Amino acid sequence: MMILSGDKPRSLVLSVLLAAVFLALAFAPFLFPGSKPLNVAAKICIFALLVASYDLLLGYTGIVSFAHTMFFGIGSYGVALALFNYGPSWTMIVLGVLIALPLAAVLALAIGLFSLRVQAIFFSMVTLAVASAFAVLASQLSWLTGGEDGRSFQVPPALRPGNRLFEGEIFGVALNGRVVSYYLVFVACLVLFLLLLRIVNSPFGRVLLAIRENPFRAEALGYRIVVHRTLANVIAALIAAAAGALNAIWLHYTGPETSLSFSIMLDILVMVVIGGMGTMYGAVLGAALYILAQNYLQALMGSVSSAAASAGLPLVPGLFHPDRWLLWLGILFILSVRFFPTGIVGRLRQRATKA
Amino acid sequence: MAGSSGHSPSSMTTHLETRDLTIRFGGHVAVDSVTCAFRPGELTAIVGPNGAGKTTYFNLISGQLRASAGKVLFNGEDLTRLPASLRARRGLGRAFQLTNLFPNLTVGENIRLAVQATRGVHYEMLRVWSGRSDLITRADAVLGEVALAPRRNVAAAALSHGDQRKLEVGMMLALEPAVFMFDEPTAGMSVDEVPVLLDLIASLKRDRSKIILLVEHKMDVVRSLADRIIVLHNGRLVADGAPAEVIASPIVQEAYLGAAPGKASAA
Numbered sequence: 001m002m003i004l005s006g007d008k009p010r011s012l013v014l015s016v017l018l019a020a021v022f023l024a025l026a027f028a029p030f031l032f033p034g035s036k037p038l039n040v041a042a043k044i045c046i047f048a049l050l051v052a053s054y055d056l057l058l059g060y061t062g063i064v065s066f067a068h069t070m071f072f073g074i075g076s077y078g079v080a081l082a083l084f085n086y087g088p089s090w091t092m093i094v095l096g097v098l099i100a101l102p103l104a105a106v107l108a109l110a111i112g113l114f115s116l117r118v119q120a121i122f123f124s125m126v127t128l129a130v131a132s133a134f135a136v137l138a139s140q141l142s143w144l145t146g147g148e149d150g151r152s153f154q155v156p157p158a159l160r161p162g163n164r165l166f167e168g169e170i171f172g173v174a175l176n177g178r179v180v181s182y183y184l185v186f187v188a189c190l191v192l193f194l195l196l197l198r199i200v201n202s203p204f205g206r207v208l209l210a211i212r213e214n215p216f217r218a219e220a221l222g223y224r225i226v227v228h229r230t231l232a233n234v235i236a237a238l239i240a241a242a243a244g245a246l247n248a249i250w251l252h253y254t255g256p257e258t259s260l261s262f263s264i265m266l267d268i269l270v271m272v273v274i275g276g277m278g279t280m281y282g283a284v285l286g287a288a289l290y291i292l293a294q295n296y297l298q299a300l301m302g303s304v305s306s307a308a309a310s311a312g313l314p315l316v317p318g319l320f321h322p323d324r325w326l327l328w329l330g331i332l333f334i335l336s337v338r339f340f341p342t343g344i345v346g347r348l349r350q351r352a353t354k355a
Numbered sequence: 356m357a358g359s360s361g362h363s364p365s366s367m368t369t370h371l372e373t374r375d376l377t378i379r380f381g382g383h384v385a386v387d388s389v390t391c392a393f394r395p396g397e398l399t400a401i402v403g404p405n406g407a408g409k410t411t412y413f414n415l416i417s418g419q420l421r422a423s424a425g426k427v428l429f430n431g432e433d434l435t436r437l438p439a440s441l442r443a444r445r446g447l448g449r450a451f452q453l454t455n456l457f458p459n460l461t462v463g464e465n466i467r468l469a470v471q472a473t474r475g476v477h478y479e480m481l482r483v484w485s486g487r488s489d490l491i492t493r494a495d496a497v498l499g500e501v502a503l504a505p506r507r508n509v510a511a512a513a514l515s516h517g518d519q520r521k522l523e524v525g526m527m528l529a530l531e532p533a534v535f536m537f538d539e540p541t542a543g544m545s546v547d548e549v550p551v552l553l554d555l556i557a558s559l560k561r562d563r564s565k566i567i568l569l570v571e572h573k574m575d576v577v578r579s580l581a582d583r584i585i586v587l588h589n590g591r592l593v594a595d596g597a598p599a600e601v602i603a604s605p606i607v608q609e610a611y612l613g614a615a616p617g618k619a620s621a622a
Contacts, residue, residue: 002483005483006483006484006485006486198480198481198483199480199481201483201484201485202479202480202481202482202483202484203471203476203477203479203480203482203484203487203490204477204478204479204480205480205484206464206467206468206471206484207468207471207477209457209460210457210460210468213457213458213459213460214455214456214457214458216419216455217451217455217456217457218457218468219438219439219440219443220417220419220439220440220443220449220451220455221440221443221468221469221472221473221526221530222440222441222443222444222472222473222530223440223472223477224438224440224441224477225440227478228477228478231478
């Protein structure tokens with residue numbers, strides 16, 4: 001199991017769940033034809049990676065950052081602006097990534113060296129301030145970023161819906177540019193996720209855990225905890241920026257709402273907590289569950305509501321009105337934190353060790 | 356007898372010394388101008404009543420606290436301004452009085468982190484940790500030394516108090532330091548667990564190149580292990596010398612053992 005870096009799921013239920021998510025995502029274009037399901041699948045891939053990179057900070061290193069969407073946004077805008085300004089070619093995608101990743105790394109390094117020397121709470125405050133400033137900047141510099149409207153752009157021809165790999169179909173699905181784009185996103189996310197899994201299971205990753213557990217003692221053993229925390233911050237920023245780049249390629253669009261908004265930051269926090277902090281696998285389950293709920297809970301409630309209305313039940317139709325979906329999501333979140341404080345993965349592993 | 360003992364540092368052997376080491380917390384002087392040199396092959400016990408500044412003195416040497424004045428010199432280098440991590444890398448090992456572990460990691464992982472630190476494997480990211488058999492072998496050897504091998508896969512937080520003390524000491528051993536600093540290693544241990552630790556400390560003395568410092572309240576332990584005793588009282592070094600001589604001295608009888616010397620010497 002070297003591909004998992006020796007970090008097995010350690011629970012039968014968890015293994016089954018992960019395998020199910022993996023297979024569903026790997027064959028999504030064939031299992032769930034249509035553009036909406038494919039959108040949902042791509043979003044799950046991208047957010048699983050984004051949340052996993054956040055878990056490196058929150059779960060493994062024990063530091064709370066509010067700047068994760070900023071790095072996600074840097075990756076998104078890097079690719080978007082390169083394609084928008086210089087035309088849809090692979091070279092511009094590479095150029096965008098080559099500008100975005102170093103920028104993300106330098107910013108993460110600067111924030112880390114500036115604020116991780118002191119208490120962790122100070123780091124959180126600084127990330128919040130820098131991220132807000134960045135979001136304001138992105139919407140104000142509208143000549144460059146398109147402001148609140150963002151930028152829509154063309155992707156290279158191979159990734160466009162009109163492009164066909166070959167005539168004919170596989171399992172009734174035409175292999176067009178959307179499918180190619182999806183597999184680009186899927187494979188890139190998978191590889192980067194496995195890289196993160198390797199990093200948290202490396203000697204370096206174990207030092208991060210030690211720092212989370214007891215920074216005082218880690219320092220006394222000879223580890224320079226500022227350097228470790230800063231490195232973790234830089235790695236997380238790089239992966240987040242890569243996820244942002246993939247997001248831009250998938251959406252053909254980048255704007256504040258899809259990459260920089262604070263509500264995405266909250267989504268990430270919710271996903272990491274539902275899945276289980278400090279587990280990596282939790283990111284996959286948290287992202288899958290949350291994004292499925294986000295996309296289908298509303299529809300499900302709508303049908304419950306209208307069924308109840310036609311059955312003449314009082315109160316129920318209003319309670320399940322599609323507009324109330326955030327209320328139900330909130331209740332589900334509170335219940336999951338109450339009953340699975342260590343997240344889904346933590347809970348499943350606990351059960352496995354007891355049995 | 357008080358004050359610095361005469362010495363001339365040889366360039367080849369390990370040499371640790373504090374010069375006028377002082378720390379003030381507001382108006383309170385917790386450690387007051389302590390000048391003292393420690394020689395290899397010698398176990399120095401540091402005794403004194405509660406609040407005398409023994410642990411604070413340790414913290415100043417190993418870097419958990421920064422001195423207000425004075426110097427810490429190690430092998431000719433001035434460590435006074437270095438953080439604890441860099442002092443540890445230069446060979447100052449510390450076992451803490453209040454147990455200070457990585458509670459949710461296993462006993463084996465706690466030790467392995469210490470081995471890893473001292474082998475300089477700080478930033479290796481792309482190899483799997485559980486595949487580093489060199490680190491694991493060394494960690495297993497240390498686990499054997501502190502009699503914790505059977506508890507290898509238990510979380511540190513789940514250990515008994517005595518076993519946590521052993522793990523604490525094991526982590527210092529794993530660092531293979533030049534200076535061992537034990538801060539009440541047997542505190543709170545049950546009687547049958549104590550000999551394991553005392554034998555271990557005694558065996559460290561056989562390596563004549565190491566400096567061993569021991570803060571300890573139990574006079575029988577001090578008497579059986581120490582080659583030299585220094586006494587701290589209100590942050591000042593008030594006595595320094597061979598055990599028999601220091602224990603018999605009037606200043607110790609008064610400052611440390613109080614009015615009941617017979618009680619303290621009862622083993």
